[in-house]
Amino acid sequence: MSILGRHPIPQPDTDEGFRTEYKNYVWRKVMFIAFLAAAMFILLGYSVTVSGRDMTFWDGIMAIVDHIMGVSYDRVEEPVKFWNDYIVWNSTMPRVLGAIVCGAGLAVCGAAMQVVLNNPLAEPYTLGVSSGAVFGACLAIILGFTFGNIGTYGIIGNAFIFSLVPCAIIIVLVGVMKGLSPVTMILAGTAISYFFSGLTTLMMVRTDDETLTSSFRWQIGSLAGIGWDNIWIIFAGTVACTAILMMTAKYLNALALGDKSATSLGVDVNRVRYTILIVSSLMVAVILSFTGIIGFIGLLAPHMVRTILGADNRYVIPASMLLGPVILLFADTVSRLLAEVDLPVGIVMMFVGSPIFLYILLGRRGRRAMYRCPRIPSPGA
Amino acid sequence: MRIKINDIDFAYGSVPVLHGITADLTGPKFVSILGPNGVGKSTLIHCINKILSPTSGAVMLNDRNVSDISIKDMAKLVGYVPYSANDTFPLSVVDTVLMGRHPYSKWGTLDKDLDIVHDTLKMLGISHLAMRSFNELSAGQHQKVMLARGLVQEPEVLLLDEPTSNLDVRHQLDVTKMLKRLTEEKDILVIMISHDINIAAKYSDQIIMLHGGSIYAVGTPDEVITEENLKVVYQVDCKVIEDEGRPHVILRDAVPMGED
Numbered sequence: 001m002s003i004l005g006r007h008p009i010p011q012p013d014t015d016e017g018f019r020t021e022y023k024n025y026v027w028r029k030v031m032f033i034a035f036l037a038a039a040m041f042i043l044l045g046y047s048v049t050v051s052g053r054d055m056t057f058w059d060g061i062m063a064i065v066d067h068i069m070g071v072s073y074d075r076v077e078e079p080v081k082f083w084n085d086y087i088v089w090n091s092t093m094p095r096v097l098g099a100i101v102c103g104a105g106l107a108v109c110g111a112a113m114q115v116v117l118n119n120p121l122a123e124p125y126t127l128g129v130s131s132g133a134v135f136g137a138c139l140a141i142i143l144g145f146t147f148g149n150i151g152t153y154g155i156i157g158n159a160f161i162f163s164l165v166p167c168a169i170i171i172v173l174v175g176v177m178k179g180l181s182p183v184t185m186i187l188a189g190t191a192i193s194y195f196f197s198g199l200t201t202l203m204m205v206r207t208d209d210e211t212l213t214s215s216f217r218w219q220i221g222s223l224a225g226i227g228w229d230n231i232w233i234i235f236a237g238t239v240a241c242t243a244i245l246m247m248t249a250k251y252l253n254a255l256a257l258g259d260k261s262a263t264s265l266g267v268d269v270n271r272v273r274y275t276i277l278i279v280s281s282l283m284v285a286v287i288l289s290f291t292g293i294i295g296f297i298g299l300l301a302p303h304m305v306r307t308i309l310g311a312d313n314r315y316v317i318p319a320s321m322l323l324g325p326v327i328l329l330f331a332d333t334v335s336r337l338l339a340e341v342d343l344p345v346g347i348v349m350m351f352v353g354s355p356i357f358l359y360i361l362l363g364r365r366g367r368r369a370m371y372r373c374p375r376i377p378s379p380g381a
Numbered sequence: 382m383r384i385k386i387n388d389i390d391f392a393y394g395s396v397p398v399l400h401g402i403t404a405d406l407t408g409p410k411f412v413s414i415l416g417p418n419g420v421g422k423s424t425l426i427h428c429i430n431k432i433l434s435p436t437s438g439a440v441m442l443n444d445r446n447v448s449d450i451s452i453k454d455m456a457k458l459v460g461y462v463p464y465s466a467n468d469t470f471p472l473s474v475v476d477t478v479l480m481g482r483h484p485y486s487k488w489g490t491l492d493k494d495l496d497i498v499h500d501t502l503k504m505l506g507i508s509h510l511a512m513r514s515f516n517e518l519s520a521g522q523h524q525k526v527m528l529a530r531g532l533v534q535e536p537e538v539l540l541l542d543e544p545t546s547n548l549d550v551r552h553q554l555d556v557t558k559m560l561k562r563l564t565e566e567k568d569i570l571v572i573m574i575s576h577d578i579n580i581a582a583k584y585s586d587q588i589i590m591l592h593g594g595s596i597y598a599v600g601t602p603d604e605v606i607t608e609e610n611l612k613v614v615y616q617v618d619c620k621v622i623e624d625e626g627r628p629h630v631i632l633r634d635a636v637p638m639g640e641d
Contacts, residue, residue, distance in 0.1 A: 013508055018499040019492055022475060025512060026490075118469055250488055253480060258467035263432050265534075266456030266484040310514065311470040314488065 029315045036322035047333045048092045063088040098226030099332045100325040102287045105238035107324025109280045110298025111316050112245050115252045116276045117182040123298040124284040127189035128166030131196035133288045136162025138215045142203045160289040166192040167281035221294030221346030237286035241279045252313040294346050296353035297324055303360055382408040382537040382570045389438030391424055398424045400594045408570025411561050413581035416591035422574045426540040430459045456484035460536035462527050464543050471516035474526050481533035501529045520547035541573040557584050582606045582628045602628050
């Protein structure tokens with residue numbers, strides 16, 4: 001049971017008392033979501049100040065507020081505020097907003113994929129989206145092949161298009177085979193991933209060291225490539241897809257009961273499953289094309305939320321949408337604090353994510369929430 | 382409510398499971414489906430509530446072919462209590478039961494739905510578990526929660542797949558008695574798969590006995606629960622006695638393999 005429901009205030013066993021108890025239970029979840037929103041904004045305020053420039057938290061907040069209110073500063077008369085504004089809005093802000101949008105998108109996607117595939121280990125890349133994207137990017141970086149003459153967007157365009165190929169193959173398979181179980185989908189995604197990885201490796205072993213480094217660096221998720229010129233694309237894609245996934249939260253709850261139960265409750269299981277898979281894949285493809293592979297967030301955020309709020313997707317989805325940015329912002333801020341050169345956030349996520357995830361799995365709350373297994377006594381115990 | 386099953390067949394791929402099933406069930410009534418493992422009992426109720434589509438034949442619900450009824454409308458007419466529940470991502474008990482209101486509700490939770498859930502939990506004696514997580518419960522409590530979910534659908538037909546298999550004898554009797562009572566109080570048709578022949582005989586108005594994917598016998602418990610039928614269908618030697626006007630089976634031994 002989630003900690004929010006563990007010690008409910010006892011209510012009389014009447015309809016009125018039951019309603020009050022349930023509303024309190026829901027209210028605690030809403031409060032937790034509000035807390036996450038506050039944490040995200042505080043972290044945003046701090047994160048924009050981490051730029052190598054001596055800036056306080058309030059300097060950062062004022063730079064954001066003043067800029068939004070249309071206040072501008074003269075470079076000569078108020079150089080400190082001018083440069084604060086310049087650094088925040090031209091250097092750190094796009095990256096911080098990128099962390100928020102990408103963190104939200106990947107976390108929501110992870111939460112939805114886990115339920116749709118009925119697998120706690122599912123994440124945004126489970127169906128092979130990342131291997132397709134890496135193949136597409138390497139095709140552009142190593143062989144110079146892109147779809148159309150789109151300049152710097154060549155790698156991004158390739159990554160986007162090829163990241164959708166594994167999902168498309170799975171959907172075609174579903175059509176041909178007249179339905180696939182979630183387990184088969186995961187295995188099909190794994191097989192397709194290996195195929196694309198093979199092609200990528202083939203290209204990489206036959207190229208020079210410099211190109212190899214570029215290809216490899218693309219795979220490690222980084223927010224450094226996000227700027228004002230491209231964040232709107234990620235923002236639009238993520239907001240649209242997240243809105244759709246939020247609307248499916250109740251259907252996700254039905255799917256979590258099992259396909260037969262969901263069907264008996266009036267849910268068109270196949271339609272819901274494929275809609276969510278397509279929307280999730282589109283969202284991840286958009287994010288992945290600009291950032292490379294940022295792992296762990298889609299696994300970590302939903303599981304952390306479930307240990308605290310329980311598994312009701314009406315709350316798991318919005319809470320993941322806020323916790324994802326908090327985690328990714330934290331990791332990105334750490335990466336900027338620790339490294340003089342730009343340390344890709346994907347690396348920090350692995351270091352930060354692993355111990356937290358282990359704590360969730362092995363901790364008391366995690367075991368109670370869903371990861372329990374029967375305790376088998378040792379011989380002689 | 383009337384369910385008419387017209388000569389349905391069903392196969393999983395090339396493996397035939399049901400063959401030529403025909404039955405006419407009119408509620409309110411308590412119907413039990415009996416038969417050995419793998420005979421197609423669950424498949425039959427999945428064909429009734431549109432989880433599966435028969436390969437031939439038709440299931441009619443109040444003279445409407447179920448294939449013409451949307452699954453949302455089906456969910457308002459037919460409730461389903463599965464044999465086991467998926468608890469990979471467990472909701473709380475109250476949220477699990479509230480899912481039974483899914484065919485009627487929007488994103489939020491209405492007071493009316495909460496009242497229905499609370500009344501049902503109280504009726505099943507599990508209102509104290511309402512805020513617990515589903516995966517913290519015992520197998521028997523799971524079954525009661527799933528039963529509650531089926532009941533809050535307020536269906537005209539309730540299909541139950543071995544709803545008492547994990548309950549102790551006391552609770553088996555309680556739940557079956559309650560289902561029997563509900564058929565009359567709520568005017569519904571209850572169709573229950575059971576492996577407990579004596580409980581089925583004690584409470585059922587009608588029994589359908591399956592054998593080899595077809596209906597072997599159908600009728601009142603007196604007509605269906607006979608030593609001969611049980612020997613053919615279950616391969617057991619037994620004695621059937623009368624207890625309070627109902628047949629009661631005393632098992633003696635399994636029929637040796639190859640002997641009919």
